[in-house]
Amino acid sequence: MERPFPTGSRSRRLLGGALAGVLTAGALAVGGIATAGSATAAEPNLVANPGFESGLSGWTCSGGSGRAVSSPVRSGSAALTATPAGSDQARCSQTVTVRPGSDYQLSAWVQGSYVYLGAQGTGTTDVSTWTPGGSGWQQLTTRFRTGPSTTSVTVYTHGWYGQSGYTADDLSLTGPGEPPEEPETPAVPSGLAVGGTTSGSVTLNWSAVPDATTYHVYQDGTRVQSVPGTSATVTGLAASTAYAFRVSAANSGGESPRSAPVTATTRPRDDGGPGTPDNGVPRHAVTGYWQNFDNGARVQKLREVQDAYDIIAVAFADSTATKGEIVFNLDPAVGYASEADFKADIAAKQAAGKSVIISVGGEIGNVIVNDSASATRFANSTWALMQEYGFDGVDIDLEHGINSTYLTQALRSLSAKAGDGLVVTMAPQTLDMQNTSSEYFKLALNIKDILTVVNTQYYNSGSMLGCDGKVYSQGTVDFLTALACIQLEGGLDASQVGLGVPASTRGAGSGYVSPSVVTAALDCLTRGTRCGSFKPSRTYPDLRGAMTWSTNWDATANNAWSSVVGPHVHNLP
Template sequence: MGTATALILTGLATDARSAAPVSKANTNTTASASASADINVVKNAGFEAGLAHWTCAGGSGATATSPVHGGATALKATPSGQQNAECTQTVAVQPNSTYAMSAWVQGGYAYLGARGTGTTDVSTWTPDSGTWKQLTTSFTTGPSTTSVTVYLHGWYAQPAYFADDVSVFGPDGGGGGDDDPEIPATPTNLTAGSTTTTSIDLSWTPVAHATAYHLYQDGTRVLTATGASATATGLAADTSYAFQVSAVNAAGESAKSAPLTARTRPSGGGDGGPVPKHAVTGYWHNFDNGATIQKIRDVQDAYDIIAVSFADSTATPGEITFNLDPAIGYGSVADFKSDIQAKRNAGKAVIISVGGERGNVTINSDASATAFATSTHALMREYGFDGVDIDLEHGINSTYLTKALRQLSNLAGPDLVLTMAPQTLDMQSTSTEYFKTALNVKDILTVVNMQYYNSGSMLGCDGKVYSQGSVDFLTALACIQLEGGLDASQVGLGTPASTRGAGSGYVDPSVVTAALDCLTKGTRCGTFKPSRTYPDLRGAMTWSTNWDATAGNAWSRTVGPHVHNLP
């Protein structure tokens, strides 16, 4: 649990020229329920006809043949001076109707939005990117709205941005649809979420020009969804199924996605696993740093997940081991294992944490990924750990860490407890390696307890800068994860248990409970209030149970009951 570099980006909260608030992209936006009647009301959506139907401020826009997302050309718009290279199109819409909007972007900072909706104008954005990303959002028109201005723009003094395959899907407002509909691309990132004994939740990345999606189970089409998620039901307990998804529109059906294998939970064990719906995580010191020394048996009862800190790396890349520190006072390793088993018998999950401020494990190849998985599973079997916590603070490789965690899941089975404790900077965008890893393993991920400390001021999901140590800091940064693809049940708030627990960012436990209420109930918020509530929010984490004991257990006595009484 180390120090994160502060990131302060000012002036990105609102584009004064469009008067559109900036927000993170919601990758779970769904298409209109009346998909059979919906069209893409944007004309020349792929810029195949140059800039026809589009107007770009100050001659900032042009077409480019590379890079392109689809077809032969894309938009290239270059900000300069006091203009942000805004390109607009006014589209015909129906009143009191919902439209799903998306665009593929690459290059510099890129924004997508709609104004003149007659209700709440919307926008979404992404930092600069070397690959194509899809921005998605939606809006509802007012009772007398018949036209809406769709816009794309970059940011002042930033590099050119590219845009392609823009879509605003909804009822035809009388202007007709895109002149040249194409079969949509194949959906990607098919992921399994929550599972029960009879169902599996599935989601995928939305596809431009798709009006619906077909879900296939073991090669047979089982349902059609209008949005980028669906639930497969009527399944057998403790059974593996292979799923694929395709995208469809009036032009036809795409190829099926790569297959995803997911397994239902076994019967008789319940659907909640070893971690409760709302859980409190605490890190336990396997060292003496001046905090209260505890044995595992001494860990306060409020903690549902106890992360043993930390594993040690070996000379073999990716491999970890564990060395019990004599300073803790155990007479033998057997006593330590006995304490772990007693906590597990009491309904607690005890996991091994990897990393920390000074720890590092290198996982950057197939061999090191396998070494991590096999050595972690060996520790689970030897000590009785329920899973692993990823607290790497010195850079990760999402490709190989994902492989390592997948292999570990295959070895450990469906009851694996997998947590993460990234620094604030690591979760500012879905393009970071940590965030990509979390989304890659979303189907086996228990909770991400981001460290809301040692960071300085940071951007919230609304693009505004918030100061560390406030309710707004906790809620606005949590919103990035909640709207960036993680389930609410996979998000926890990590704060220090005492002023000595971190270099900066300590908040009174009452601030933690206020943030929990703001996110789950919409009450006790600061100046930032999320656009919706997240009653399934997993809970909270602290560094550490030892510092909590040093401070008279103030954190666990206040935050613990509050988490357990969440809706």
């Protein structure tokens, strides 16, 4: 929250100016080297795990940005997907052994906009090539010659700032050298067991297998997931239904036979129908962030939070030096005499029918969850806070990049501990929900069966694309409706979509809209009335509601936001 996000002009300047110079220089270098000769078709591929059939084995992706996926793929059963975030370009690389003074050809098949392929440390001229985008798979190819003492080079792919995720498959480096030695096929996994169930998911655990880099999960005979660790959560299941699961181990040498099966039965659904679990949140709800600090807004105790708020997100938890772990430190500036008083206020709000959750992240906060160990620590430490303070759940407000694979694992583990009453909300920045390939959007879809609401921050973002492909300026009805439409048509239930806006002009750097604009957007989406130039093709009467930063800034402005938006949300159809 309150983190200004650069507008699209920065990316356009880079792509149109300095970047063009880099690309031109790279293209000239490649063109000059091509005349020196190229690898022959008979030479072996020197890249290990070139099709990502063994997950990310042999590859390193910056910031945990990459993962192996089963779709889309060009060949085989896997490919690489990586998503830039902030200043990280989602670079995935591998160091390959080569021979000095030799010619090599590097190629890859890619999908996406501004996808790069290159080689670094050649000892002569490092090379790269790129594609500006387009539909379908495109092949990138470049050539280089190694220096007189070069014995290894780093080959890589990456995306570009402000762009959505890219996909790569079938990388190849051909030239003099020995192909990587293939390991033996791993053994069959043992110890497969059910770790937990919800009405729509089953969590599985098993023992690690030596030399395995990937595990494939089978549901009733069909492969449904491939994961790098020894646990997985299968989602999208029907309530009160039995399923049989097996797991196999794989590496670049092959896939093991499948394990003995285990059977798991999902829980009954508490709410009697489709949608999110029954966790006490009203059908139409207002979310507000309560500030555990003094930044010039009116300081509140929780008991003073306006009654219009149904979900109160305590901002924020703090990270520790241990990756993935969070704690909560009550700020003395808030004025509580003791933590016991704070806990009593939480209980009183809950007795009044409100949900109080702990928020993770914010403008400067960051929690790194990018492997199985940190995912476990995140789940365990969040659960500990829920037990200590009585929080009803967690809000994900990470603004510095997330890893959807491992954060999914963490939230699944937390759900298994807390049960169907868990409240899970998210507050991504506008750019994070522009398309389904972003890490935030993937996280939301991954946990759809336990997700309460995504309240996208429709501010601090400049102009953005709506679901109709047109550009809309922030601070308008069209901006709110056309961008919310992306989520509503991208796979989330209407009950999982909320409109996040500042409570006052001081609550954000830009993007404030008057409460009347928020109510107009709500009516447009739920009733088809009061729309601007954009009108959705259908209505979404189950829309969850609205969110604001913050209850404190709302109080500073004499409750101008909650007194108008609150009753309107509660009276939606």
